[in-house]
Amino acid sequence: MSDTSPSALIATRSAAIAGEIDRLFDSLLLVPDDARRRLYQAMRHAAIGGGKRLRPLLVQAASDLFNISRDSVLRVGVAVECIHVYSLIHDDLPAMDDDDLRRGKPTVHKAFDEATAILAGDCLHDLAFEVLADEETHPDPFVRVELVKALAIASGTSGMAGGQMMDLAAEHASFDLATVTRLQQLKTGALIAFCVDAAAIMARLPQEARTRLHAYARDIGLAFQIADDLLDVEGDAQLAGKALGKDAAAGKETFVSLLGADRAREQARMLVDQAKAHLHGYGAQAELLCAIADFIVERDR
Numbered sequence: 001m002s003d004t005s006p007s008a009l010i011a012t013r014s015a016a017i018a019g020e021i022d023r024l025f026d027s028l029l030l031v032p033d034d035a036r037r038r039l040y041q042a043m044r045h046a047a048i049g050g051g052k053r054l055r056p057l058l059v060q061a062a063s064d065l066f067n068i069s070r071d072s073v074l075r076v077g078v079a080v081e082c083i084h085v086y087s088l089i090h091d092d093l094p095a096m097d098d099d100d101l102r103r104g105k106p107t108v109h110k111a112f113d114e115a116t117a118i119l120a121g122d123c124l125h126d127l128a129f130e131v132l133a134d135e136e137t138h139p140d141p142f143v144r145v146e147l148v149k150a151l152a153i154a155s156g157t158s159g160m161a162g163g164q165m166m167d168l169a170a171e172h173a174s175f176d177l178a179t180v181t182r183l184q185q186l187k188t189g190a191l192i193a194f195c196v197d198a199a200a201i202m203a204r205l206p207q208e209a210r211t212r213l214h215a216y217a218r219d220i221g222l223a224f225q226i227a228d229d230l231l232d233v234e235g236d237a238q239l240a241g242k243a244l245g246k247d248a249a250a251g252k253e254t255f256v257s258l259l260g261a262d263r264a265r266e267q268a269r270m271l272v273d274q275a276k277a278h279l280h281g282y283g284a285q286a287e288l289l290c291a292i293a294d295f296i297v298e299r300d301r
Contacts, residue, residue, distance in 0.1 A: 006291035050103030061288035062199030082128035089121035163187025189221025219275035
């Protein structure tokens with residue numbers, strides 16, 4: 001391991017990959033001089049600038065273990081960010097969370113309109129799979145197919161969208177800890193797990209060799225959501241760049257409401273320690289993965 005602190009390492013590496021992700025989005029979303037112009041502008045508004053870029057950074061961190069090419073890392077990072085951003089656009093709509101602010105700027109339906117926001121989300125979803133299916137992402141077509149399938153599963157009923165449906169149901173039901181955990185494993189954890197699994201797929205790692213990486217991803221996914229729940233209660237809305245306290249206002253059960261802030265914080269820390277333990281044996285190549293695990297519970301936004 002280097003002498004660089006985890007926070008300094010995260011700051012340096014996230015700034016670098018955020019710039020590269022923005023430049024790739026810029027090239028993928030060139031605004032045409034026709035009636036689709038407004039749609040492209042809405043997609044750019046949501047996708048370029050702002051956000052932690054945690055998911056592309058995770059793709060990079062996991063790829064550090066296997067010496068994956070930079071172009072492949074960035075294209076997979078853009079694909080997973082397309083899915084993440086599309087989900088934010090749709091989550092912010094009046095039919096869902098009805099938010100006005102995202103990443104410190106107006107949400108897409110506020111900056112444009114609801115119909116354009118829906119289409120922008122749809123097109124970012126489609127762009128994710130277009131990018132993964134392109135041979136520029138990886139020369140092996142079997143790898144590309146596996147990436148497409150893995151991201152589709154992580155995004156759909158067995159992943160993020162299924163978790164979002166459970167989250168909507170949580171407004172009208174009282175969930176226990178096991179159900180909240182399952183909800184978050186789908187809504188948040190599945191996409192985080194894909195980021196780690198994508199590196200193993202690109203490295204053509206056999207399934208039996210992915211166990212420790214899957215365990216790492218599972219633990220940091222839950223730790224991330226517990227930290228989010230704590231920020232929703234204790235955080236600064238200005239730093240977060242979005243409204244806070246909405247789960248409590250909607251009457252939803254969270255890790256904090258079920259465990260209390262102190263126990264939730266302890267649980268998150270335990271999950272991070274456990275996640276890092278899964279990386280023993282990878283050596284210095286796992287430095288960024290370990291730093292991300294620490295950052296997840298120490299962040300203020």
